[in-house]
Amino acid sequence: MAQNEWWKGAVIYQIYPRSFQDTTGDGIGDLNGIINRLDYIKSLGVDAVWISPFFKSPMKDFGYDISDYRDIDPMFGSIDDFDKLIEQAHQRDIKIIIDQVLSHTSNEHPWFIESRTDKHNAKADWYVWADAKPDGSPPNNWLSIFGGVAWQWEPRRCQYYLHNFLTEQPDLNFHNPEVRKAVLDNVKFWLDKGVDGFRLDAINFCFHDKQLRDNPAKPKALRQGRGFSEDNPYAFQYHYYNNTQPENLDFMAEIRMLLDQYPGTVSLGEISSEDSLQTMAEYTSGGDKLHMGYSFELLTDDYSAQYIRETVSRLEAVMTEGWPCWAFSNHDVQRVASRWSQDGKSVNPKQVKMLTALLGSLRGSVCMYQGEELGLGEAEVAFEDLQDPYGITFWPNFKGRDGCRTPMPWAGDKQNAGFTDGAPWLPVYEAHASKCVRSQEQDTSSTLSQYKSFLAWRATRPELLTGNIEFIPTHEPVLGFYRILGEKKLLCLFNLSEQTAEFEVEQHNYTPIKDLAHQTGEQAAGKVTLPGYGCFFASI
Structure with missing residues (x-):
């Protein structure tokens, strides 16, 4: 395999920095915490880490609402800390992949602050603005993933702006070439810093339908998906017009052209569309778009041999040129150790070990979420402790994403399981303390020990890496x-x-x-x- 294709068959370890390791006592994990745990990460046998957003942000969606793409939020550290992280990781032959949230910004980003002032400023067309209907209602029926309409009224302009996610996350107008150039300039900034690649958040949401056509209704029997059950109106529509537009393919090519100037770098696109497998194939086709695609097909509740076989086979049939990436857990869904357990709650260590082997045996690269190596199940988080706006809105039918985001347990006998000396931003789940890193490292039959042994064996089998x-x-x-x-x-x-x-x-x-x-x-x-x-x- 060419050295520049290190990502083919790679194991990518996802770090949610808020919950990994705190070094300042403020209860929030930071970049220095990642640096301090690089030897642990190296011991896992992974090839790269994907770090969720650490950029300057009001944290309405915990970093996925960015107000400055070129700076570190002080709660995570500084640019110097990031430079040190790159250096220290590369010394250990660990690649660094960072999140890039391109489709939208924070409403506190200077671009949006200028854009909303009136209809004639230099950034007036940088976001998706539209006039109200004659009766004052939004321009069409598009809905937000987080509940309710996807349009927010802005009195300064007397127009609505589009937000596919929170109201504090206005969508950029990628039909404007100046926007695309500015976005790619921000990506280049981190390439020049030495990152090895990007996980591109919600990358199929960059373009919207210029005609602002209504999305058609979806039959009740088909209202299902990642958190989009009948209690979320988002499930009521086919999302044909608010994302996954044909123009986005050209933008994928623009991203690839930039990355090709930095040999060995990689792009991993998060894709959630009406037919995510088909979109993954399109976005990785031709060798001139994304390197890898990543979707939610194996992050669902469906756990059967038939479903896994049919899902992977269907992708194999349509993705004839690209490269897949599979995951069973991430920061947006219930942890797989609970989600796929017999009762949907308890954790069976034998099952967890088998799932590690299964995920690592599928064709493609692999994303494994922090704590997956420990066999952590979903944490119970009381309503009064919830932080996730998604969970707060849809409680109690959907409890949000906090249950998979609680802090990593490092040492069961230490305060907050060794995560922080302060008050953690989310409670450390008591049941996780007994599964801490320290105790599992001392047990050769533990989930962690078997995780390491499997990845070490996998690395010796070229059939599993690229076959x-x-x-x-x-x-x-x-x-x-x-x-x-x-x-x-x-x-x-x-x-x-x-x-x-x-x-x-x-x-x-x-x-x-x-x-x-x-x-x-x-x-x-x-x-x-x-x-x-x-x-x-x-x-x-």
Whole structure:
């Protein structure tokens, strides 16, 4: 593999900096906290870290509302701290990928402050402005992901502005070439700082339909998706016009042209559209757009061999040129250890270990969220402790994203599990303390130890890094596939239930991987017996 394609098959460890490690005692994690834990990150065997936003922000959406793209919010540190982080990470051969939130800014960004003053200023056309209908209502029926209409009245201009997310997150007008240039200049700033790539937040939301056409209604039976159940009106529409516009493909090419000037850098686009798999394929096609696409198809509640097989197979069918990236958890969804558990709440360490092996065996690169290596389940957060505006709005039917964002437990016997000496911004979940890093590092059978051992073994298997995938017809609850690279062929089997399952093997010369800690299946008499949440790997 070319050195510049290090990202193919890479394991990317996502850090939510607010909750990783606090070094100042203010209860909020910071850049120095990441620096202090780089040796731990190195020990995991990951290739890169993706750091969620740390830029200057009013924090209405915890950093995804940026008021200055070229500065660090003081709660996280300084530009000098970031320079040190890059240097220290690179010394350990860890790549640094940072979030870029391009489709919208904070309403406190200087661009928006100028744009809203009147209809004739230099930034007047930098955001999506529209006149009211004759009756004073918004220009169309578009809705915000966070609930309610996607338009906010601005009395200074006597117009509405578009916000696909919070009202404090106005959407930029990417039809304006000056906006695109300014946005790319901000991206270049961080490339010049030495970052190795970008996770591009909500990247398919950059362009809107110029005609501002209404989105069509969605039938009740189809109102489902990532947090978009029937209690959120966002689920009531097909979002054909407020995102994923054809013009966005040219902008993906502009991003790629910039990154190609910095060999070895990578773009990972977060994509959530009406057909996210198709959009991933389009946005990574031709070798001149994004390097990788990332969607929410495996961040849902659906946990079955059939669903995983069909989802990955469908992407394989349409993504003939690009490169996928898969995840089971991130900072926006319930932790997988709870979400896919038998009762949707409790955590089974055997299942967690199997899911690590499954995720790491799919074709593509992998994003793993902080705490996933510890087998952390979703935290219970009392209403009075909630910080997430999404959860506060939709409580109690949807409790928001705070349950997956609680602080990392480093040492169970320390105050706040070693996360901070102060009052943490979210409570440290008591059940997490017993799963802390310190105790798991001392236990060779722990979730953390097996996570490390699997990633170390995975790094030695080129079939798993860049090989093709070929699914095997199986019955629930067994998921099976081959990973193939040249003449190398690896059989991968997973039992997605807690009950013993069997798989009849073909008459091949299977050689089970006996030195793999995750290997729990047994081969005998033409079949593989998989214990509950077991897995089996064999060379052919």
